[in-house]
Amino acid sequence: MNRTVRWEELLPREFVVRQQHLPLVYLPLGLCEPHGHAAAFGLDTFKAEWLCEQAAHRFGGIVAPTQGYHIHETGYHRPWLEEVIGDVNPHLAGVPPDVLLRMLLFQLRAFTNAGFRAIVVLTGHHGNQADLRLVGEEFTRTRNAAIITVSDPELVRGVYTGDHAGRYELSQLLYVRPDLVDLSRVADAGSSLLGRFAQGEDASEASAEFGRAILEHSLDELGRRIAASQPFDNDVAPLSIDATEDIWHRIAARRDEWRTLSEDDPDQADVAL
Numbered sequence: 001m002n003r004t005v006r007w008e009e010l011l012p013r014e015f016v017v018r019q020q021h022l023p024l025v026y027l028p029l030g031l032c033e034p035h036g037h038a039a040a041f042g043l044d045t046f047k048a049e050w051l052c053e054q055a056a057h058r059f060g061g062i063v064a065p066t067q068g069y070h071i072h073e074t075g076y077h078r079p080w081l082e083e084v085i086g087d088v089n090p091h092l093a094g095v096p097p098d099v100l101l102r103m104l105l106f107q108l109r110a111f112t113n114a115g116f117r118a119i120v121v122l123t124g125h126h127g128n129q130a131d132l133r134l135v136g137e138e139f140t141r142t143r144n145a146a147i148i149t150v151s152d153p154e155l156v157r158g159v160y161t162g163d164h165a166g167r168y169e170l171s172q173l174l175y176v177r178p179d180l181v182d183l184s185r186v187a188d189a190g191s192s193l194l195g196r197f198a199q200g201e202d203a204s205e206a207s208a209e210f211g212r213a214i215l216e217h218s219l220d221e222l223g224r225r226i227a228a229s230q231p232f233d234n235d236v237a238p239l240s241i242d243a244t245e246d247i248w249h250r251i252a253a254r255r256d257e258w259r260t261l262s263e264d265d266p267d268q269a270d271v272a273l
């Protein structure tokens with residue numbers, strides 16, 4: 001039964017058994033963006049995938065295909081890019097908010113129509129989660145589902161402090177994919193034509209052991225949130241594409257609230273989470 005927890009890898013019988021055991025689906029979100037010179041572009045994606053796969057093995061549920069593109073370049077992202085990248089090519093796989101949020105809405109529809117009653121939306125790219133929550137909020141006004149939307153630094157808030165391509169993030173990648181980290185490249189920030197490339201000041205202090213501590217704490221917190229979201233509502237009717245379009249109209253009507261279009265620091269706006 002534990003051969004794989006990935007939806008795309010499961011045989012039908014295995015899928016049904018896992019789903020009957022716990023009708024919960026995980027959606028890992030990440031993207032390719034600069035993470036300094038020592039770490040691979042997909043750091044955010046690998047964190048999210050690892051947490052979702054480990055959670056499914058430990059707590060149950062199925063991991064949906066990864067969403068490997070994410071919101072960037074708008075709102076607070078724009079001045080951030082200017083500050084940490086300058087005018088070099090960031091080799092970035094970002095999409096605008098309306099594209100990602102609309103995709104997420106139809107992913108939520110696909111999940112409930114496929115029989116899932118609870119959804120974990122776990123983003124390794126921190127800052128956009130308020131808008132992901134807005135989509136979930138409007139979705140659940142039409143169809144009941146337990147939706148847990150969280151960024152990985154939120155899972156360790158008060159214990160560890162998230163960063164961008166510094167000790168916090170590189171340690172996690174060192175633990176889950178050591179083959180994608182080369183700490184000897186940290187020094188390139190001073191000589192590369194790419195400049196600093198968004199590298200954190202304390203990147204050289206990263207260690208797999210620190211990454212393991214962060215990720216284990218994250219999993220414990222995720223397990224608590226999953227337990228708290230039960231019991232799930234088992235009586236959820238399928239949602240048509242037209243009915244989902246109605247939800248999208250409500251989300252689009254709240255465009256003024258989309259955090260990813262605002263230049264305000266998302267961490268200042270998210271203090272109540």
Ligand SMILES: [Zn+2]
Pocket residue numbers: 035043044124125164165169
């Ligand atoms: Zn990152």
